Structures are given as C-alpha cells and as structure tokens.
Amino acid sequence: MSRRLLIVGGGQSGLAAARAGAERGWEPVVLEAGDEPVGSWPSYYDSLRLFSPRRFSGFPGYPFPGPPGEYPHRDEVVQFLRGYASWLGTEIRTGARVDTVTREQDRFVAVLADGSTVAGDALIAATGAFANPFTPRLPGREDYAGEVLHVADYRSPARFAGRRVVVVGAGNSAIQVAVELAQVAHTSLAVRDRVRFAQQRLAGRDLHFWLTHTRIDRAPWGILSRLVAGTPVLDTGAYREALASGRPDHRPMFTAFTQDGIVWADGRRERVDAVVFATGYRPHLPYLHPLGAVDEHGMPQHRRGVSTVQAGLGFLGVEFQRSFSSNTLRGVHRDAAHVLTHLGRGAGSLPRVPA
Incomplete structure (x- = not known):
C-alpha cells in the first residue's frame, strides 16, 4: 500500500519532489496556492532570461524545448513547467493554500485556507522564498517620500523613465535590472562589497558545460563556499562594459535615507526618486511553526534538505x-532524489544524513 506524500508548493521544487516521491513508491499530493503549478516564475520581471542554456535547464527525461544553446525567457520557463506538470500525471490541487501543518500521531495534517485538511505520511516544504523578499533596514527609511520596492515587485523600466533611481545589490538580478533601467533613467548601482563577474562562455562553451563536466555544481556547498566569495554575476562582457561606461555607475552602498533621497558613504546627500532593492529572499515557511521545524528567524532546521527536528519532513528550494x-x-531534481531517499517510506525516526 502506497503512503501519501504531501508537497506544499507546486513550482519546480514541488514538481521535482512529486516525481522523486512517485519513483520511490509514494503517492504524491501537491498543494499549490496559485492557479497553476508554475511557482513564482510569472511574477518575475519581464525581461528575465535564464543564465543556463536550454540543454542544461531541462528535467530528467523532459528536455527544455527549442535551440539547446539559447537562454530561455521567463515565459518559456512558465510554459515548460506547465507541460512538465501535465506530463507527470500526479495529483496537483491548485488554489490550495496551506495555513498550518500539525502532526497527529505519525501523520502530518495540512490545514488549508478554506478550513479543509489533507493528511499525509511525509511532508515536503517546497514553497521557496519569493513570497518573502529581504530588504535591509536603513536609518530614515520611514521618512523617505520616494518609492522603495524590492526587485520582486519590479516588472519593466517604462515607468521609471527620466527618474533618478538607485538599485541595491551585486547579484545577477541587481546587475540585469540596473543595466536595463540605465537605458531610460539616471541609474546607480549601490553595493556593499563589489561586483564579482564570471565569464558566461569559456573556450567556446557556456559556463554550465564546465560546471556539469567537472561536477563543480554538485560539490557540497559547505566546501565550495569556502573557495568562492559571494555569488558571481554571469556575463558575456556586456554587463562589465555597461558598468565601465557608467550606465549604470556603481558606488559604495548608501548609509541612510533622507526625506527626499539618500546619504552616500562619503556623506554626500542626493535627491533620489526610487530605490530598488535586489537583496535576495528568505525562506517562506510560516506554516511550519506549529511543528517547531523552523528557528526564531523562520529558517528551516535541516541538514542537506532533511529536517533535523521532525522525522518525515524534507525541504526543497532552499538556496544552496x-x-x-x-x-x-x-539541480532541483538531484536535491529531490536525495531528500526523498533519506526520508524513506514514512520514516518514524530522524534519518542520519551526511553533513
């Protein structure tokens, strides 16, 4: 008799969990809050393209359609996930927002927003982090009369035309959005450290070929993070050239807001119309608080995706x-296989997972 695997979240991580679970004898049930199982992809900014070519962006047995060396657009990823969800043939309940998860004896019970419940023998939390954007606290923010938004709420540069804009961050999204805004607005990139670039193509091949060929992208992050300082921005040279030309200019992070602008690190004040924070996200797991599965900061307590406090609970979609x-x-299907293997078939005790 198969055992039920509850999966909270129907994006790429939830779909990967459903496949890995079915392959290991589980009966997956995906609980997706939205209208379709495509995750947060439709909500990303309009110009977004993957940094990995199609040949490295498909799922096992389900390749990404189109020219293998090209980089898919946001909307193509949405379509890809729609197709994959249909191809899987697993049970996916849309409009099923999970408010809380409790435990009754050896079963997890998900309480949905409409008051109904769904029970399962194991649980995968795959809601990602898009719903929980991180914005650092800075003095004067409450008095600033300009516009402040996170890149999660940015769509296109059109409404910023002719305005003074500062983008905060040094990652891929920050650079891509700042360069795009610089075409229509006076734009600066504010960074705490520096922008670290990585060549998109080496010896005629995309970087992802080398990451895959050398298996570097499978190396444990605890080891790799000691060798790599920060997340590099993948670049063909266009972004370096844009920053070098001053479109956008980049400078050290500002220290405070004023009523009509900001205070730069050198003490100079400047009027600014809008600030866009591209400062990342934090896991969004409020429904797990009743289980004690997250710490006081809302971060999952896990080792390599397997809960260290709740038997039968796994996580997917946690960065690194x-x-x-x-x-x-x-990479998400490799993580899914790892987590489902260690959860076992309704494990009644905490599994041992290599550090």
Missing part, C-alpha cells in the same frame, strides 16, 4: 541547501 545548483532548474 546541498550545492551551488540547489534551487535551480538544473
């Missing part, structure tokens, strides 16, 4: 949870 490629299209 196992490797550099965790929480990416190309």
